[in-house]
Amino acid sequence: MNKSLKAIINKHFLTSSLTVVFTVGLVLLVLYFGISAFITTKTMNMLLFETKQNISEIAYREAQNINQQLKKISTFAKLLQSEHQRFFENPERFGLPHGTPEFAVADNGVFYKKNDNSGSSLYYSSTTKITEQAYQKALKTEAFDPLFQDIVTHNPNVVQVYINTYDDMNRLYPFIENVADQYGSFLNMEEFNFYYEADTKHNPKRVPVWTDTYLDPAGQGWMLSCIVPIYNGDFLEGVTGIDVTIEKFVDNILKLDLPWQASAFLVNKEGIILAMPEKVEAYLNLKELKAHAYGDDTFTTTITKPEAFNLLKNQDKAIVAQLNKLFSGQTDMIDFTASGHNLILSQKMIDETGWRLLFLVDKKIVFKPIFDLKSQVHQIGYFIIIFMIFFYLGFVLYLIKKSHHLSNQISAPIANLAHLSSEMVSNMKTVEVKQINYDIDEVSELSNNFNTMIIHLKELFANLEEARNTLEIKVQERTRELSEALEYLKRTQEELVQSEKMAALGQLVAGIAHEINTPLGAIRSSVGNIAKFLEQTLEQLPQFFDSLSKEQKQDFFALLQTSLQQKSLFSVKEERKFKRTLTRQLEEHEIKNAATMATKLVSMGIYDQIDTMLPLLKASNSAEMIQTAYKLSGLQKSTQNISIATERASKVVFALKNFARFDTSGEKVQANLIDGIETVLTLYHSQLKQGIEVIRHYAELPQVDCYPDELNQVWTNLIHNALQAMSYKGTLQIDAALQDSKVLISITDSGTGISDEIQAKIFEPFFTTKPPGEGSGLGLDITRKIIEKHEGQITVSSEPGQTNFTVFLPISHTGEQ
Amino acid sequence: MHQAVILCVDDERVILDSLERQLEDAFGDDYLYEFAENAEDALELIDELNEEGLNIIVIISDWLMPGIKGDEFLVRVHNQFPKIFTILLSGQADDDAIERAKQQAKIHSCIYKPWSEEELIETIKQGLKTL
Numbered sequence: 001m002n003k004s005l006k007a008i009i010n011k012h013f014l015t016s017s018l019t020v021v022f023t024v025g026l027v028l029l030v031l032y033f034g035i036s037a038f039i040t041t042k043t044m045n046m047l048l049f050e051t052k053q054n055i056s057e058i059a060y061r062e063a064q065n066i067n068q069q070l071k072k073i074s075t076f077a078k079l080l081q082s083e084h085q086r087f088f089e090n091p092e093r094f095g096l097p098h099g100t101p102e103f104a105v106a107d108n109g110v111f112y113k114k115n116d117n118s119g120s121s122l123y124y125s126s127t128t129k130i131t132e133q134a135y136q137k138a139l140k141t142e143a144f145d146p147l148f149q150d151i152v153t154h155n156p157n158v159v160q161v162y163i164n165t166y167d168d169m170n171r172l173y174p175f176i177e178n179v180a181d182q183y184g185s186f187l188n189m190e191e192f193n194f195y196y197e198a199d200t201k202h203n204p205k206r207v208p209v210w211t212d213t214y215l216d217p218a219g220q221g222w223m224l225s226c227i228v229p230i231y232n233g234d235f236l237e238g239v240t241g242i243d244v245t246i247e248k249f250v251d252n253i254l255k256l257d258l259p260w261q262a263s264a265f266l267v268n269k270e271g272i273i274l275a276m277p278e279k280v281e282a283y284l285n286l287k288e289l290k291a292h293a294y295g296d297d298t299f300t301t302t303i304t305k306p307e308a309f310n311l312l313k314n315q316d317k318a319i320v321a322q323l324n325k326l327f328s329g330q331t332d333m334i335d336f337t338a339s340g341h342n343l344i345l346s347q348k349m350i351d352e353t354g355w356r357l358l359f360l361v362d363k364k365i366v367f368k369p370i371f372d373l374k375s376q377v378h379q380i381g382y383f384i385i386i387f388m389i390f391f392y393l394g395f396v397l398y399l400i401k402k403s404h405h406l407s408n409q410i411s412a413p414i415a416n417l418a419h420l421s422s423e424m425v426s427n428m429k430t431v432e433v434k435q436i437n438y439d440i441d442e443v444s445e446l447s448n449n450f451n452t453m454i455i456h457l458k459e460l461f462a463n464l465e466e467a468r469n470t471l472e473i474k475v476q477e478r479t480r481e482l483s484e485a486l487e488y489l490k491r492t493q494e495e496l497v498q499s500e501k502m503a504a505l506g507q508l509v510a511g512i513a514h515e516i517n518t519p520l521g522a523i524r525s526s527v528g529n530i531a532k533f534l535e536q537t538l539e540q541l542p543q544f545f546d547s548l549s550k551e552q553k554q555d556f557f558a559l560l561q562t563s564l565q566q567k568s569l570f571s572v573k574e575e576r577k578f579k580r581t582l583t584r585q586l587e588e589h590e591i592k593n594a595a596t597m598a599t600k601l602v603s604m605g606i607y608d609q610i611d612t613m614l615p616l617l618k619a620s621n622s623a624e625m626i627q628t629a630y631k632l633s634g635l636q637k638s639t640q641n642i643s644i645a646t647e648r649a650s651k652v653v654f655a656l657k658n659f660a661r662f663d664t665s666g667e668k669v670q671a672n673l674i675d676g677i678e679t680v681l682t683l684y685h686s687q688l689k690q691g692i693e694v695i696r697h698y699a700e701l702p703q704v705d706c707y708p709d710e711l712n713q714v715w716t717n718l719i720h721n722a723l724q725a726m727s728y729k730g731t732l733q734i735d736a737a738l739q740d741s742k743v744l745i746s747i748t749d750s751g752t753g754i755s756d757e758i759q760a761k762i763f764e765p766f767f768t769t770k771p772p773g774e775g776s777g778l779g780l781d782i783t784r785k786i787i788e789k790h791e792g793q794i795t796v797s798s799e800p801g802q803t804n805f806t807v808f809l810p811i812s813h814t815g816e817q
Numbered sequence: 818m819h820q821a822v823i824l825c826v827d828d829e830r831v832i833l834d835s836l837e838r839q840l841e842d843a844f845g846d847d848y849l850y851e852f853a854e855n856a857e858d859a860l861e862l863i864d865e866l867n868e869e870g871l872n873i874i875v876i877i878s879d880w881l882m883p884g885i886k887g888d889e890f891l892v893r894v895h896n897q898f899p900k901i902f903t904i905l906l907s908g909q910a911d912d913d914a915i916e917r918a919k920q921q922a923k924i925h926s927c928i929y930k931p932w933s934e935e936e937l938i939e940t941i942k943q944g945l946k947t948l
């Protein structure tokens with residue numbers, strides 16, 4: 001498809017500019033986002049590594065810290081152990097720091113200290129009988145209170161300090177009001193973990209040990225105790241303990257302000273949670289039992305945390321599996337997934353107790369700055385994209401404008417030139433030369449050259465116009481001359497055609513003369529015969545009949561009757577055979593002049609069955625009777641011959657009349673082509689009968705619009721040529737058929753044929769193969785012209801023994817000459 | 818003595834019939850009259866008649882006939898039987914053919930159709946005199 005120059009320039013300018021700019025923009029964007037993604041990933045890995053390291057360090061530090069604090073408490077415990085053991089070795093050395101307290105026995109039988117003298121509370125189970133020794137122990141152990149008080153006061157983790165004796169006495173600082181109600185009527189110390197875990201069996205080394213979390217009977221809630229056994233020699237006097245509440249741990253130890261909002265929590269050797277902030281509980285899907293509910297009943301044994309608070313018995317098996325890795329000691333840090341959070345879990349052992357300090361960090365928080373940065377980077381990226389879109393929009397508009405301008409600059413002058421050249425094509429004379437200066441040198445030059453060309457062309461055109469005018473006059477002259485010449489030629493041609501027609505007619509005349517003269521000869525001789533009969537025989541007839549007897553008359557008339565009724569159907573040759581047979585028969589009957597008699601009888605049409613005629617033939621006047629019968633039958637034969645001959649002659653005359661019909665109207669008439677062909681065949685009868693077998697294949701044909709006499713000339717020419725080609729011996733086949741809207745006449749001879757080289761020339765005027773004088777060489781030329789005048793065609797095909805000329809003629813045609 | 822024969826050759830039956838009547842009328846039973854419809858039959862007949870011992874004295878032949886034309890037929894007859902008196906009876910014959918017949922067949926004369934009976938009979942009589 002053709003495009004305008006402007007469109008092409010526009011398209012190429014825009015595509016080349018935009019492709020580059022779009023590609024660069026796209027590459028930059030891909031780079032930007034690619035690098036951003038790369039940096040983000042790298043930074044995340046780095047940050048994760050750093051976080052893990054930091055958490056590990058912090059965990060270590062905090063574990064150390066807790067360890068130290070616990071150690072400090074252990075140290076206090078040891079201090080208490082040594083002091084209390086000294087007391088039991090010699091209680092007398094210790095005085096009463098707060099004076100003598102008031103003891104009383106409560107309603108439930110519990111012996112207790114009644115008033116708070118800034119010291120500890122005291123309780124003796126109702127099951128213990130308060131002996132003097134027991135009373136003294138209750139009184140003298142008042143000496144423990146200042147140290148108890150110091151430890152509690154100076155150590156924020158410590159909530160209470162106590163001693164429990166084997167005889168179920170409890171001294172505890174700070175003071176508990178209504179201790180009897182609080183503890184209940186009796187306590188068996190050995191039932192409690194804070195007692196038995198320090199006994200000889202559990203703690204043979206007699207060192208401070210830490211209990212598991214238990215519910216404090218003194219009402220302080222969930223509690224840990226650092227306990228030491230107090231021996232007097234090998235006798236276990238009791239167990240002293242320092243209590244740290246979980247709440248305190250949570251408040252003081254675990255409430256650390258850690259980076260990344262990391263959370264710390266404690267579990268014991270078995271995995272039971274010692275302290276855990278609520279945040280961690282949420283991750284692990286637990287509720288730590290920090291709060292405690294004391295029922296109405298006091299309790300008589302250790303209440304530990306339920307198994308649900310064992311980390312390793314968490315209902316979530318995936319969590320347990322991950323934790324097992326930590327607890328098996330394989331590693332100190334794992335990537336931990338819980339409740340759909342990606343976490344880091346780090347552990348450190350606290351040597352003092354065998355506890356584990358665990359740190360939990362949410363990776364989301366670790367990566368938050370990176371994600372923030374990433375989203376910022378993306379925002380910037382999106383902003384860039386938006387900016388680029390606007391930029392490109394502007395740029396495209398700018399380019400379109402620019403390319404429009406550029407293409408205009410290039411194409412406008414060319415379009416102008418194109419317009420000028422179109423004008424030139426339509427009318428050279430009116431083209432005006434416009435001098436316009438263009439910005440582009442080449443275009444400007446083109447325009448100038450074009451203008452120069454127009455000027456030259458206009459000159460040339462003017463010259464041409466003049467030359468044409470001159471030429472026209474000359475052409476007119478020549479045309480007139482030529483048409484005159486043509487007219488002359490036409491006349492000549494018509495003359496030639498006419499002469500050819502006459503020549504054809506002349507050829508016919510020979511045959512026609514014969515055709516007419518032959519019947520004329522017959523008529524003449526027959527007429528002569530009749531005349532002679534009338535002159536000579538007629539007048540003798542009465543005399544002859546008189547001479548005949550009655551029988552002879554009958555026989556004579558019978559003979560004459562037979563003769564007159566007989567019509568000759570036999571050839572001369574056959575008749576001669578009959579004649580011989582008859583001659584022999586007559587000779588057998590001893591009839592005189594048998595041969596002459598037989599000749600006459602046969603001539604009369606009597607070939608055999610002569611028995612009935614024998615009397616007549618044997619009569620003395622038989623010769624006279626036969627002669628008379630012969631004359632009479634000859635009379636009939638003569639009239640028959642005249643009739644036949646007349647018919648023959650009139651047929652020829654009719655054909656001749658048809659053939660030579662002059663149609664002066666010059667208009668076509670409806671005619672039957674076969675009639676025309678038959679006319680020609682009639683005229684050629686004499687030639688045909690010499691040795692030509694005529695085969696006619698005529699289909700039923702409609703009437704055809706034509707010039708019949710001219711077509712007769714065509715058939716004459718073709719048939720005449722065919723006869724000559726066959727030397728008047730052979731087969732002439734004439735086919736007439738209807739093919740579509742055409743009539744097809746085909747004339748085929750069995751002559752020697754026409755060679756290919758001659759075939760090409762046969763329709764040329766003055767071409768002939770006949771000796772000089774025999775043919776004008778115009779026959780087939782005229783034939784073709786006549787057929788063309790009828791808007792038909794003629795074709796020829798030839799091989800030895802079969803030469804065919806086929807004429808196609810339209811049934812009706814509108815063409816006029 | 819055997820009868821002499823006058824032979825007529827013409828492809829037209831009416832012509833042969835006419836000739837027969839004219840000859841019969843003129844010569845009666847003096848001669849035998851034989852007829853042939855073409856030259857080939859005529860040649861055959863001549864042979865037969867000769868075998869039968871009949872003497873052909875006159876031949877009247879048409880010129881334009883299917884097959885062998887009159888001039889050629891008469892040339893052949895003349896070559897074989899130069900004594901036979903021959904007449905060419907023609908409706909139309911080209912001059913070359915007549916000339917050829919006169920030269921080579923030594924025809925006595927050429928009579929044109931439609932012929933006059935007297936002329937024909939006179940001609941035959943002349944011919945018979947020469948025998």
